[in-house]
Amino acid sequence: MxxxxxxxxxxxxxxxxxxxxxxxxxxxxxxxxxxxxxxxxxxxxxxxxxxxLRRSRRYKNYSVEYKISVVELYLSNELSYQELSLQQGINNPALIAKWVNDFRIAGPEALRVRKKGRKKTLDKSCDSAI
Incomplete structure (x- = not known):
C-alpha cells in the first residue's frame, strides 16, 4: 500500500x-x-x-529502444532523474536511475527484456516411463 x-x-x-x-x-x-x-x-x-499524483496500477512495458533513448538523454543532458521523468511522462524517477545504472554496468544489452523465473528442464528418464 x-x-x-x-x-x-x-x-x-x-x-x-x-x-x-x-x-x-x-x-x-x-x-x-x-x-x-x-x-x-x-x-x-x-x-x-x-x-x-496517482499511483500507477498497471505494469508498463517499455521497449529497449525507448529505454536506450531515455538513458542517452540523461547522459547527454544535464537533467536530473526527476526532470527527465517529468519530461518523458514516467511517474517514477527511480526507474530511470535503474536503467542508467544497468546501462553503465553492462551496456545496452542490460536493458533488454529477460524472462524471469527458473528455466524449465525436462527429465528424459521421466518422459520415457510414461
Whole structure:
C-alpha cells in the first residue's frame, strides 16, 4: 500500500499552489518528513495533472529502444532523474536511475527484456516411463 493517498497528496499540492505555505512549512504541518517530497508532488502535478499524483496500477512495458533513448538523454543532458521523468511522462524517477545504472554496468544489452523465473528442464528418464 502507498504511504500517501492520492487525496492527501492533492490536498498538500492544492495548499501549496494556493500559497498557504512553503514546501517546508506544508511538510511540517502535514507530517511529511522531507519537504522535497512536496516539491516532487507539485512538479508532477503541474506537468501531468492528477495522473502525476496517482499511483500507477498497471505494469508498463517499455521497449529497449525507448529505454536506450531515455538513458542517452540523461547522459547527454544535464537533467536530473526527476526532470527527465517529468519530461518523458514516467511517474517514477527511480526507474530511470535503474536503467542508467544497468546501462553503465553492462551496456545496452542490460536493458533488454529477460524472462524471469527458473528455466524449465525436462527429465528424459521421466518422459520415457510414461
Amino acid at each position: 502507498a504511504k500517501y493517498s492520492f487525496e492527501f497528496k492533492k490536498e498538500v499540492v492544492v495548499a501549496y499552489l494556493s500559497s498557504k505555505g512553503s514546501t517546508y512549512s506544508l511538510a511540517k504541518d502535514y507530517g511529511i518528513p522531507d519537504n522535497k517530497q512536496v516539491s516532487k508532488w507539485v512538479n508532477s502535478y503541474q506537468k501531468m495533472g492528477d495522473e502525476g
